[in-house]
Amino acid sequence: MPDTMTDELSDRELADRVVSSGDEAAFRALYRRHTPTAYRFVLRLTGGDAVEAEDLVQETWLRAARGLARFRWTSAFRTWLMGIALNQFRELARRNGRRITAVEGEWEVLGDAAEPGCRIDLERALELLPPGFRTILVLHDVEGFTHREIGERLGISDGTCKSQLHEARKAMRGLLNVGLETA
Amino acid sequence: MDGGTPRNKGGGDMGDDIELTPEEKMAFDNLPREASPSEFLEERIVRALRKDGTLRGSTDAGRRLRPWVVAVASMAASVVLFGSGLLLGQWMGARNAEQVLLAVREQDEAQVAQRIQEAGSAYVTALVALGKLRAGVAEPSAQAASEIRQGREVALGALYGAVVELARITPGDPHISQLLQILEERKFQETGIVGARKTVWF
Numbered sequence: 001m002p003d004t005m006t007d008e009l010s011d012r013e014l015a016d017r018v019v020s021s022g023d024e025a026a027f028r029a030l031y032r033r034h035t036p037t038a039y040r041f042v043l044r045l046t047g048g049d050a051v052e053a054e055d056l057v058q059e060t061w062l063r064a065a066r067g068l069a070r071f072r073w074t075s076a077f078r079t080w081l082m083g084i085a086l087n088q089f090r091e092l093a094r095r096n097g098r099r100i101t102a103v104e105g106e107w108e109v110l111g112d113a114a115e116p117g118c119r120i121d122l123e124r125a126l127e128l129l130p131p132g133f134r135t136i137l138v139l140h141d142v143e144g145f146t147h148r149e150i151g152e153r154l155g156i157s158d159g160t161c162k163s164q165l166h167e168a169r170k171a172m173r174g175l176l177n178v179g180l181e182t183a
Numbered sequence: 184m185d186g187g188t189p190r191n192k193g194g195g196d197m198g199d200d201i202e203l204t205p206e207e208k209m210a211f212d213n214l215p216r217e218a219s220p221s222e223f224l225e226e227r228i229v230r231a232l233r234k235d236g237t238l239r240g241s242t243d244a245g246r247r248l249r250p251w252v253v254a255v256a257s258m259a260a261s262v263v264l265f266g267s268g269l270l271l272g273q274w275m276g277a278r279n280a281e282q283v284l285l286a287v288r289e290q291d292e293a294q295v296a297q298r299i300q301e302a303g304s305a306y307v308t309a310l311v312a313l314g315k316l317r318a319g320v321a322e323p324s325a326q327a328a329s330e331i332r333q334g335r336e337v338a339l340g341a342l343y344g345a346v347v348e349l350a351r352i353t354p355g356d357p358h359i360s361q362l363l364q365i366l367e368e369r370k371f372q373e374t375g376i377v378g379a380r381k382t383v384w385f
Contacts, residue, residue: 022239024229031225036217043218051364054220061228065237122210141203141211169201 011077019069031061034078038085044138045089047127056092060085082143086153093131100135101154101164125175133168140165221367223350230354259344262306262337310338342366 006014006029017026038060043053063084071080093100126134126142135154139145140161145153147161154161203211232238313334316327343366350356350363 018238022237024233024238027232027238028225028229031228035225036219039220040216040218050220050368054224057220058224058228058231062231065228065232066235122207123214142214166201169203173207 012073015068015071015077018065027065030077034081035061037078038081041082041138041143042085042089044123044126044142045086045135047129047131047134052092056085056088059088063088083153086139089135090154098131100131101156101160120175122172122176125172128175129168129171132164133171136161136164137168137172141169221364223347223363223367227354227360234354259341259347262341262344306338306341309334313338339366 006025009017009026009029011030011033014023014026014030017023018030035057039053039057042056042060043050046052046056060081064081067084071077090100092098120128126137129137136150139150139153140147147158147165150156150161151158156164229238313331316334317331346359346363346366349359353359
């Protein structure tokens with residue numbers, strides 16, 4: 001019964017309950033409503049690393065819950081949550097010395113795409129791309145961020161974002177063509 | 184991005200010089216939008232938020248575990264109860280009623296650790312016996328193979344149940360969390376391959 005009740009509430013109503021009374025059921029309803037999307041998002045950003053993706057989702061929700069009172073509702077809750085997830089991903093990449101805002105020099109395809117006769121799909125191609133290419137493709141072509149939004153989120157210029165997308169799409173096509181030609 | 188609704192898919196904003204083909208756009212459109220993390224992620228997060236006071240009060244809503252978790256936990260609990268019950272029965276049989284009642288009153292909580300140790304010893308001893316059974320049969324019959332497999336499944340179920348309980352007792356322990364995660368991943372992998380698991384009733 002309480003599940004049904006909370007499921008009918010809007011994100012804002014649930015968030016208000018969490019902020020005002022630490023309502024656990026309301027938090028769980030929010031979590032269940034948005035986690036599948038957030039998890040898929042970070043799973044893609046991490047190139048399919050489920051452990052890393054879960055850590056990111058956990059950190060995202062902890063920060064979101066603790067910062068709910070400061071959320072001004074000028075955007076959708078999901079947008080805000082995904083922004084936190086992206087920030088967490090950036091932070092993790094920074095800690096691990098992974099570059100997600102630029103790809104320099106040559107890069108090498110690792111894993112099954114390099115195997116003769118192997119056909120890969122788009123999801124696999126995204127996993128095989130360098131983090132920088134993958135990030136820009138996920139944000140722009142999968143999630144629908146504009147160059148300006150990506151620039152703001154990643155701290156890069158629109159021009160850098162565009163050239164990164166250009167290179168990323170070329171790389172993705174290269175991977176898919178290799179896979180298709182050898183199939 | 185606005186409320187999770189893509190509005191720029193396929194590129195085209197600000198003059199990209201590589202446009203996606205209709206097939207590529209469709210491939211991006213068809214990518215799955217959702218995925219489910221492991222069962223216990225929610226519990227980990229809720230525990231952390233309870234601990235720092237962000238969440239207060241615990242309701243039953245949403246705390247229901249999936250049926251397979253309940254089944255495994257029940258099985259594990261059955262194994263532990265069976266083992267400790269057996270040991271308790273032997274122990275009680277060796278003493279007269281008056282002494283037993285006195286001991287139960289006096290020891291109670293202090294005996295918890297001892298019971299865990301006894302149940303643990305029984306668990307390990309049973310596994311050693313299972314190992315010997317397996318090693319001693321070069322080509323087991325279908326029935327023997329089934330019993331060995333059942334024993335292994337019950338052992339893993341008990342181990343999993345024990346780790347779940349340990350994680351509840353010490354939510355901040357990173358080693359326990361890792362162990363839980365490993366067992367969980369294994370469980371998902373096995374569930375995907377093997378399908379329905381057998382339930383052993385005591």
